Amino acid sequence: MLQLFKFKGGVKPETHKAPSLQAPIAKAPLPEQLIVPLHQSIGGVPQPLVEVGQHVLKGQRIGAADQWVSAAVHAPTSGTVIAVEPRLAAHPSGLTTASVVIAPDGREEWIDRQPVDYHTLAPERLREHLRDAGVVGLGGAVFPSHAKLSAAKSVPMEELVINGAECEPFMTCDDLLMRERAEEIVRGITVFRDLLEPRKVLIGIEDNKPEALQSMREAVARLGVDFTVTAVPTRYPAGGAKQLIRVLTGKEVPASRRSPEMGVQCFNVATAYTAWRALAFGEPVISRIVTLTGNVETPRNWETLLGTPLGEFIRLGAPKPDTDRYLMGGPMMGFEMPGLEAPLVKASNCIIAGSPALFPPPAPEMPCIRCGACAEACPHELQPFELYWFSRARNFGKTQEYNLFDCIECGCCSYVCPSHIPLVQYFRFAKSEIWARERDKNQADAAKSRFEFRNERDEREKAEKAERLARAAAAKATEKPAAEKPAATVPAEETPPANAPVDADAAKKAAIAAAMERARLQREAAQVKNTDNLSTEQREEIARIDARRARAPAHQAVEQTDVAPPPAQEQ
Amino acid sequence: MLTAILIMALGAVVLGAALGFASIKFKTEGNPLVEKIEAILPQTQCGQCGFAGCKPYAEAIAAGEADINRCPPGGQEGVAKLADLLGREITPLDAEEKPKQLAIIDEHTCIGCTLCIQACPVDAIVGAAKQMHTVVSALCTGCELCVKPCPVECIRMEVIGESLETWKWRYPIFEIKRAS
Numbered sequence: 178m179l180q181l182f183k184f185k186g187g188v189k190p191e192t193h194k195a196p197s198l199q200a201p202i203a204k205a206p207l208p209e210q211l212i213v214p215l216h217q218s219i220g221g222v223p224q225p226l227v228e229v230g231q232h233v234l235k236g237q238r239i240g241a242a243d244q245w246v247s248a249a250v251h252a253p254t255s256g257t258v259i260a261v262e263p264r265l266a267a268h269p270s271g272l273t274t275a276s277v278v279i280a281p282d283g284r285e286e287w288i289d290r291q292p293v294d295y296h297t298l299a300p301e302r303l304r305e306h307l308r309d310a311g312v313v314g315l316g317g318a319v320f321p322s323h324a325k326l327s328a329a330k331s332v333p334m335e336e337l338v339i340n341g342a343e344c345e346p347f348m349t350c351d352d353l354l355m356r357e358r359a360e361e362i363v364r365g366i367t368v369f370r371d372l373l374e375p376r377k378v379l380i381g382i383e384d385n386k387p388e389a390l391q392s393m394r395e396a397v398a399r400l401g402v403d404f405t406v407t408a409v410p411t412r413y414p415a416g417g418a419k420q421l422i423r424v425l426t427g428k429e430v431p432a433s434r435r436s437p438e439m440g441v442q443c444f445n446v447a448t449a450y451t452a453w454r455a456l457a458f459g460e461p462v463i464s465r466i467v468t469l470t471g472n473v474e475t476p477r478n479w480e481t482l483l484g485t486p487l488g489e490f491i492r493l494g495a496p497k498p499d500t501d502r503y504l505m506g507g508p509m510m511g512f513e514m515p516g517l518e519a520p521l522v523k524a525s526n527c528i529i530a531g532s533p534a535l536f537p538p539p540a541p542e543m544p545c546i547r548c549g550a551c552a553e554a555c556p557h558e559l560q561p562f563e564l565y566w567f568s569r570a571r572n573f574g575k576t577q578e579y580n581l582f583d584c585i586e587c588g589c590c591s592y593v594c595p596s597h598i599p600l601v602q603y604f605r606f607a608k609s610e611i612w613a614r615e616r617d618k619n620q621a622d623a624a625k626s627r628f629e630f631r632n633e634r635d636e637r638e639k640a641e642k643a644e645r646l647a648r649a650a651a652a653k654a655t656e657k658p659a660a661e662k663p664a665a666t667v668p669a670e671e672t673p674p675a676n677a678p679v680d681a682d683a684a685k686k687a688a689i690a691a692a693m694e695r696a697r698l699q700r701e702a703a704q705v706k707n708t709d710n711l712s713t714e715q716r717e718e719i720a721r722i723d724a725r726r727a728r729a730p731a732h733q734a735v736e737q738t739d740v741a742p743p744p745a746q747e748q
Numbered sequence: 749m750l751t752a753i754l755i756m757a758l759g760a761v762v763l764g765a766a767l768g769f770a771s772i773k774f775k776t777e778g779n780p781l782v783e784k785i786e787a788i789l790p791q792t793q794c795g796q797c798g799f800a801g802c803k804p805y806a807e808a809i810a811a812g813e814a815d816i817n818r819c820p821p822g823g824q825e826g827v828a829k830l831a832d833l834l835g836r837e838i839t840p841l842d843a844e845e846k847p848k849q850l851a852i853i854d855e856h857t858c859i860g861c862t863l864c865i866q867a868c869p870v871d872a873i874v875g876a877a878k879q880m881h882t883v884v885s886a887l888c889t890g891c892e893l894c895v896k897p898c899p900v901e902c903i904r905m906e907v908i909g910e911s912l913e914t915w916k917w918r919y920p921i922f923e924i925k926r927a928s
């Protein structure tokens with residue numbers, strides 16, 4: 178039996194998991210419209226690959242990853258793209274994000290799905306494959322998985338931790354996935370294992386999910402792999418990556434380091450499942466299991482297409498009349514959805530219908546009495562009351578001294594605070610302020626160095642100019658005595674003789690014209706290379722500009738004779 | 749008596765030499781106070797303070813020749829930071845506080861005169877004579893210096909709105925209730 182470690186703090190809120198566990202996972206019906214945000218993972222914003230009016234197939238890539246840490250997005254069903262525009266995002270801000278809106282045609286026509294045998298692929302290619310299939314961490318953090326699948330060079334990979342703890346109240350999507358599709362999860366874990374080559378694979382599941390534990394153990398035994406399936410004590414936030422790593426391996430990962438540097442890496446069970454589907458079935462990530470629970474008549478887990486608008490999704494559960502809001506994520510770490518038009522995305526693991534009875538309005542905030550309950554509950558052994566004090570006073574330097582960035586925003590401290598202080602909100606506020614300041618600072622530094630560079634260049638140009646003038650003056654001075662000499666000895670470029678023969682002038686003009694013609698031909702021959710990833714709007718604009726260019730041949734003729742340098746730069 | 753004088757004189761010479769050596773060896777480039785002030789200024793290089801850039805303004809502040817409340821992009825927060833650094837009084841900003849802006853060239857109207865390129869303090873405009881110009885938005889500091897020189901008035905300033913990347917969590921509203 179594996180020796181388990183403990184993490185400090187934590188809380189035991191009521192789990193509320195039973196209602197949504199009554200029925201197996203069901204497939205959600207096709208919605209009338211799918212709104213697929215292009216940016217559904219941490220990292221770069223994928224570029225749209227489709228245009229309005231274009232017909233897309235189920236699983237067709239509609240947004241390509243634009244850098245290494247980024248993941249592709251795909252059409253969740255076949256249909257027609259009816260818009261590529263900013264739409265309300267599943268985000269607490271209520272802001273919009275670039276999205277592809279698809280009207281399904283109901284035929285569910287797949288792309289040509291190509292299973293790959295991952296053993297034959299080079300690790301590099303395999304990671305690319307996962308990126309292009311849009312595989313990201315489905316626990317809620319949506320970090321692109323391929324970017325986590327390389328071991329640190331200096332530290333051998335000791336443990337691969339698979340997170341099936343699912344500690345948030347209400348949430349049951351991972352539980353049911355493990356019960357029903359354990360074998361595919363285990364196969365997915367095998368892929369991760371082969372890429373990372375850890376010494377041990379540890380699967381952690383909270384001990385309040387005996388069925389999931391059972392089914393995962395059976396799958397492991399059936400497939401004959403030596404993964405350890407471990408029941409971890411039920412205590413929020415045991416499913417936090419850092420907490421689970423701590424419980425299973427005894428290692429603590431500080432905010433300043435990445436877990437591979439400590440020889441451990443952590444993935445969610447649903448991520449392993451989608452990775453396997455992507456490889457063995459050639460299916461990109463176009464759906465996920467979403468728990469619909471809370472104040473609804475029929476709580477249940479639905480396999481839902483990404484991009485399903487919240488409004489259509491909640492109808493599946495028949496919300497009770499007094500429902501006044503919908504939370505995405507759990508009650509501890511989730512946020513209120515900004516509107517019913519916001520779509521479900523890769524990060525949407527759970528939708529909770531809330532009512533005043535279920536989530537009573539928070540009691541009024543009262544002054545901190547320094548009871549220390551928050552520090553006791555904090556799984557990261559932080560001192561939330563100190564952090565609160567400094568965040569509230571906007572003393573951000575101090576908050577960082579007290580390790581604000583180690584806070585995982587689990588909400589344990591707010592949960593226990595007898596003064597009902599929304600501590601996490603203060604921490605989120607402080608973190609985003611610090612990030613904004615960092616951005617401003619970087620921008621200011623860049624602006625400063627560009628400004629200084631520009632000044633330096635100006636100085637240099639001035640000096641060079643003065644030198645040139647001085648040299649020209651000197652040359653003139655030496656020339657004067659030799660003025661009677663034949664014109665041929667005077668260097669032609671510097672002082673063209675006023676009384677030069679007319680045909681020499683004409684020859685020069687012809688040479689310039691020839692040079693311009695050459696340049697023009699070269700321009701035409703050159704392939705435009707940076708227009709592949711343009712949006713439809715940009716393409717239209719280019720077409721308009723080209724038309725304008727074509728209309729102005731007369732203007733070009735004028736240009737040919739006039740080759741004056743830009744004004745003011747040459748005085 | 750003489751020994752005492754000699755010892756003191758010797759001490760003075762040695763220490764003087766040490767100090768002289770230290771002042772050469774550990775000489776700091778530039779004025780550290782100016783650098784600290786400059787670190788607070790937003791580096792917009794807009795000249796709205798009346799100086800030709802952030803550095804000259806920082807130097808003037810350090811020399812006690814300028815007030816600390818003349819930088820509109822820095823805002824009231826900048827004034828507070830400067831006051832904190834210099835131990836001066838926080839004074840209200842001597843201008844209107846403006847949100848961050850970005851210059852945008854209407855590319856259909858641009859005649860390619862290069863005047864804005866020469867006005868831009870941070871080289872954020874690209875283009876060539878008689879070719880359309882454009883602003884590299886990531887580099888633009890929003891200083892507005894390019895707006896005036898444009899002979900066809902094709903440059904406008906646009907306020908940079910919030911995006912998902914720059915959105916910030918709001919300060920939680922805090923009310924103290926009397927505990928009774």
Ligand code: SF4
Nearest residue numbers: 545546548549551594
């Ligand atoms: S639990 Fe609340 S009241 Fe107690 S010390 Fe922490 S912040 Fe203060």
Ligand code: SF4
Nearest residue numbers: 555584585587588590
């Ligand atoms: S939210 Fe942050 S400070 Fe509060 S208990 Fe969790 S980790 Fe600790």
